[in-house]
Amino acid sequence: MGSLIASAAVLPLKDYPWIHPSIKSGKIRKRINWGYPEGACRLDSNENPLGPSPGALELMEKALSQAHRYTSDYQLLKELASFHEVSKDMILAGCGSTEFLRIAPWTFLRQGGELITALQAYKTLPREAEKIEVKIRWIKLNDQFAFDLDSMKKALTPKTKMIYLVNPNNPTGTALDFETIQKFCSSLPKDIILFIDEAYSHFHQDKKGRNGITLIKQGFNVIVSRTFSKAYGLAGMRLGYVIAKPSIIRELRVFGFRDMGINQAVFAGGLASLEDHKHLEKYKELVQEGREFYYQQFDSLGLEYIPSTTPFLMVKVNLTSKVARKKLADKHVFVRKGEDWQMPSYLRISIGFPEENKTCVETLQKVLNL
Numbered sequence: 001m002g003s004l005i006a007s008a009a010v011l012p013l014k015d016y017p018w019i020h021p022s023i024k025s026g027k028i029r030k031r032i033n034w035g036y037p038e039g040a041c042r043l044d045s046n047e048n049p050l051g052p053s054p055g056a057l058e059l060m061e062k063a064l065s066q067a068h069r070y071t072s073d074y075q076l077l078k079e080l081a082s083f084h085e086v087s088k089d090m091i092l093a094g095c096g097s098t099e100f101l102r103i104a105p106w107t108f109l110r111q112g113g114e115l116i117t118a119l120q121a122y123k124t125l126p127r128e129a130e131k132i133e134v135k136i137r138w139i140k141l142n143d144q145f146a147f148d149l150d151s152m153k154k155a156l157t158p159k160t161k162m163i164y165l166v167n168p169n170n171p172t173g174t175a176l177d178f179e180t181i182q183k184f185c186s187s188l189p190k191d192i193i194l195f196i197d198e199a200y201s202h203f204h205q206d207k208k209g210r211n212g213i214t215l216i217k218q219g220f221n222v223i224v225s226r227t228f229s230k231a232y233g234l235a236g237m238r239l240g241y242v243i244a245k246p247s248i249i250r251e252l253r254v255f256g257f258r259d260m261g262i263n264q265a266v267f268a269g270g271l272a273s274l275e276d277h278k279h280l281e282k283y284k285e286l287v288q289e290g291r292e293f294y295y296q297q298f299d300s301l302g303l304e305y306i307p308s309t310t311p312f313l314m315v316k317v318n319l320t321s322k323v324a325r326k327k328l329a330d331k332h333v334f335v336r337k338g339e340d341w342q343m344p345s346y347l348r349i350s351i352g353f354p355e356e357n358k359t360c361v362e363t364l365q366k367v368l369n370l
């Protein structure tokens with residue numbers, strides 16, 4: 001028996017006697033339709049064009065052979081906790097940060113209460129809150145396209161239970177500095193939860209390394225969400241997490257998938273990504289160069305844009321963004337329309353490879369008749 005196991009362990013997957021016939025024959029004819037035409041410039045979802053780090057790919061491939069096993073999040077939580085220097089009971093990992101943007105309103109607002117957020121920000125959390133008829137106070141961004149914390153504070157009522165910030169913000173790419181958010185936190189009633197979505201935190205770093213997690217360590221009533229989808233290039237694999245004080249995490253756990261939302265492969269890929277600083281730096285450089293390229297091009301074309309800290313940026317166009325987006329899509333360049341955030345004259349463009357950025361600008365020039 002021992003020798004059978006030892007010899008079976010070295011066989012290539014297709015040679016196992018019990019394997020499904022289609023895998024054995026290598027004749028799977030099914031083609032995957034990714035929903036975009038061949039060769040499309042996919043600059044609409046703020047994805048990392050470099051993809052996962054080589055180390056993550058290697059570990060994910062290994063993990064695929066364990067696809068039939070359920071995952072345990074034990075090691076992931078342990079390593080994430082040590083990475084962020086918090087205790088393990090302050091972390092919950094799940095199926096992208098979307099899992100937490102969706103369950104936070106169910107956890108904390110289902111019995112009433114109001115939510116304050118910005119009109120031109122990521123919509124998943126407030127849209128979920130709308131489903132359970134939470135009253136939302138939508139505050140416009142200020143004239144620098146950043147969260148207007150003074151107006152948000154003025155919108156507080158005795159019923160306010162949660163405030164949702166996105167820092168840096170999607171779609172505008174603008175960011176608030178640590179001290180500004182810390183001051184805001186200090187001014188809030190203690191029972192209000194400040195949810196800070198830090199999906200793009202790797203691109204806006206405080207000189208002293210402080211962020212929303214620092215506020216949690218300082219004792220503020222803050223939830224921070226993070227994702228492996230952006231900086232780590234694992235969007236399609238789905239892994240995100242939240243950090244908060246243990247009592248908040250315990251409440252969120254009731255509504256979440258718990259470790260059932262994490263697939264075997266991304267669990268391994270996530271762990272490898274945390275270690276690959278080089279790959280992360282390479283992506284940051286690509287983003288920095290891409291942003292400079294777009295700024296130069298927009299300046300010479302006379303197009304206004306919003307200076308960005310993130311791997312995407314917004315540009316003002318001379319058509320409604322709905323029309324401009326459609327015209328670009330017809331030429332296989334995919335971007336987002338500002339209408340989705342009540343900014344109808346702006347397009348949001350994700351930064352891609354240099355060739356993609358070039359194609360995007362050239363196509364935009366044609367579409368806008370510049």
Ligand SMILES: Cc1ncc(COP(=O)(O)O)c(C=O)c1O
Nearest residue numbers: 096097098122170199227229240
């Ligand atoms: C600000 C923000 N938060 C959360 C998400 C969702 O990310 P995830 O892939 O972790 O669910 C996105 C995705 O674009 C985002 O832009």
